[in-house]
Amino acid sequence: MLSKHNLVPVAEYVWEIPPTFRDDMRVPARLYADEDLLDAALADNSVVQLVNTATLPGVIKYAIAMPDIHQGYGFPIGGVLATRLPQGVISPGGVGYDINCGVRLIVSLTTVEEIKPLLDEVAFALYANCPSGVGSRGPLRLSNPELDGVLHEGARWLLGKGYARREDLDRTEEFGRIPGADATHVSDRACERGRAQLGTLGAGNHFIEVDRVAEVFDQPVAARLGIYSENVAVQIHCGSRGLGHQICEDYVSRFQKTVRDYGITLPDRELVCAPFESKEGQEYLHAMACAANFAFANRQLLAVRGESLDS
Amino acid sequence: MDFEEIEHTADRAFRVRGRSLPKLLENAAYAMGALDGLGPAGKSSVMRETEVEGVDRETLLVNWLNEILYLEETHCEVYDRFHILEVSDTHLRAQFYGCTSGDRVTHIKAATFHNLQVKQTPEGFEATVVLDV
Numbered sequence: 070m071l072s073k074h075n076l077v078p079v080a081e082y083v084w085e086i087p088p089t090f091r092d093d094m095r096v097p098a099r100l101y102a103d104e105d106l107l108d109a110a111l112a113d114n115s116v117v118q119l120v121n122t123a124t125l126p127g128v129i130k131y132a133i134a135m136p137d138i139h140q141g142y143g144f145p146i147g148g149v150l151a152t153r154l155p156q157g158v159i160s161p162g163g164v165g166y167d168i169n170c171g172v173r174l175i176v177s178l179t180t181v182e183e184i185k186p187l188l189d190e191v192a193f194a195l196y197a198n199c200p201s202g203v204g205s206r207g208p209l210r211l212s213n214p215e216l217d218g219v220l221h222e223g224a225r226w227l228l229g230k231g232y233a234r235r236e237d238l239d240r241t242e243e244f245g246r247i248p249g250a251d252a253t254h255v256s257d258r259a260c261e262r263g264r265a266q267l268g269t270l271g272a273g274n275h276f277i278e279v280d281r282v283a284e285v286f287d288q289p290v291a292a293r294l295g296i297y298s299e300n301v302a303v304q305i306h307c308g309s310r311g312l313g314h315q316i317c318e319d320y321v322s323r324f325q326k327t328v329r330d331y332g333i334t335l336p337d338r339e340l341v342c343a344p345f346e347s348k349e350g351q352e353y354l355h356a357m358a359c360a361a362n363f364a365f366a367n368r369q370l371l372a373v374r375g376e377s378l379d380s
Numbered sequence: 381m382d383f384e385e386i387e388h389t390a391d392r393a394f395r396v397r398g399r400s401l402p403k404l405l406e407n408a409a410y411a412m413g414a415l416d417g418l419g420p421a422g423k424s425s426v427m428r429e430t431e432v433e434g435v436d437r438e439t440l441l442v443n444w445l446n447e448i449l450y451l452e453e454t455h456c457e458v459y460d461r462f463h464i465l466e467v468s469d470t471h472l473r474a475q476f477y478g479c480t481s482g483d484r485v486t487h488i489k490a491a492t493f494h495n496l497q498v499k500q501t502p503e504g505f506e507a508t509v510v511l512d513v
Contacts, residue, residue: 113389114389114495115389139389139390140388140389140390141390141494142391142492142493142494142510142512143492143493143494146390162492162493166489166490166492166512204452204453204454204456258450261454262450262453262454272487272489272513273487273489273512273513311453314489314490314512315450317490318446318490321492321493322434322439322442322443325434325435325436325438325439325493326435329435337493337494337495338438338493338494338496339492339493339494339496341493
């Protein structure tokens with residue numbers, strides 16, 4: 070049973086559970102939170118989950134949780150972990166089901182006053198142009214070679230097809246593509262789920278939000294980003310949809326046997342993993358990169374369809 | 381009732397029982413459907429049969445539930461009757477019945493392995509499943 074007295078304050082807003090707390094911990098568990106956030110974290114299973122991640126082979130220094138910590142499926146949400154090569158592990162459950170879930174911010178020269186009379190139209194147009202829901206289908210029907218292109222090239226695949234500009238990629242993390250993707254390690258089932266879902270929002274905590282820039286804290290930086298007070302901005306939160314989900318399911322299921330093969334014991338089956346440089350670990354890494362690239366392309370396509378409303 | 385929902389911070393979870401392993405698996409499918417809230421949409425017009433494998437009972441249970449979700453998503457169907465035809469600790473064959481989902485959309489993305497254990501009890505079997513929504 071874990072309680073507040075097990076946490077040692079090591080600095081302002083930094084709490085630590087020493088590895089002596091449990092025999093299988095390899096490093097301390099460290100949590101960044103004020104007292105209120107700490108109490109909230111202790112109210113669910115998330116701090117226990119953080120301790121569980123401190124047991125992973127090859128973990129370096131600390132198992133860390135950010136202030137948004139709350140209960141996840143193996144890792145806590147807000148958990149951060151690094152493992153040392155070559156025997157440190159990679160964990161599909163740790164990366165999560167929504168591989169490369171992220172946020173795209175679109176800034177606009179439209180002011181709040183200009184858009185106010187049009188909000189209903191904007192809302193209807195967003196619903197129409199940006200499909201949502203778990204199995205929702207997007208505007209493109211990708212052939213196998215086209216899907217392969219998305220998985221390997223990410224948002225760059227949309228260049229020259231009317232769905233991306235060079236300046237979009239210049240402002241995207243990793244310029245819209247991470248290396249190392251290999252679609253031969255992505256199952257047919259994952260491809261089937263993803264093929265019709267490019268350009269869709271998904272469900273759960275995904276959203277498209279039309280925002281008012283209420284306050285600017287750093288004028289020079291905001292100006293360089295094109296953000297001005299009382300202007301409109303749009304945030305798009307989504308990821309790799311059914312394709313990323315299936316990749317995680319496939320490898321979490323497959324690694325239930327892999328951990329036995331490598332003699333790895335874990336306190337939670339959702340933490341299943343493989344040594345990073347093993348055949349299994351590398352195959353997951355290549356598949357994970359495919360999902361990450363799909364997510365970059367997905368947010369780019371949603372952004373383009375959302376941007377069209379600005380005109 | 382053979383299942384009940386368990387409180388969870390951000391997702392959905394349930395505890396399910398069955399007097400046998402086939403019954404546990406069937407009841408888990410009913411539990412997932414109940415949490416989804418889609419319910420039967422009318423007379424069953426679809427029957428599907430599938431086989432699922434796993435390295436142990438826990439993997440079999442998760443793979444079974446995810447198989448149902450996958451088929452519902454890709455065929456735009458909702459299933460509300462389940463019958464396990466054959467089962468071992470690592471394999472099952474099942475039939476299930478339902479209808480097209482129409483505009484109805486599931487909120488459940490996957491069954492997870494988090495805190496999952498299929499336990500034998502004096503009454504049969506029991507498991508707790510966390511669903512990603």
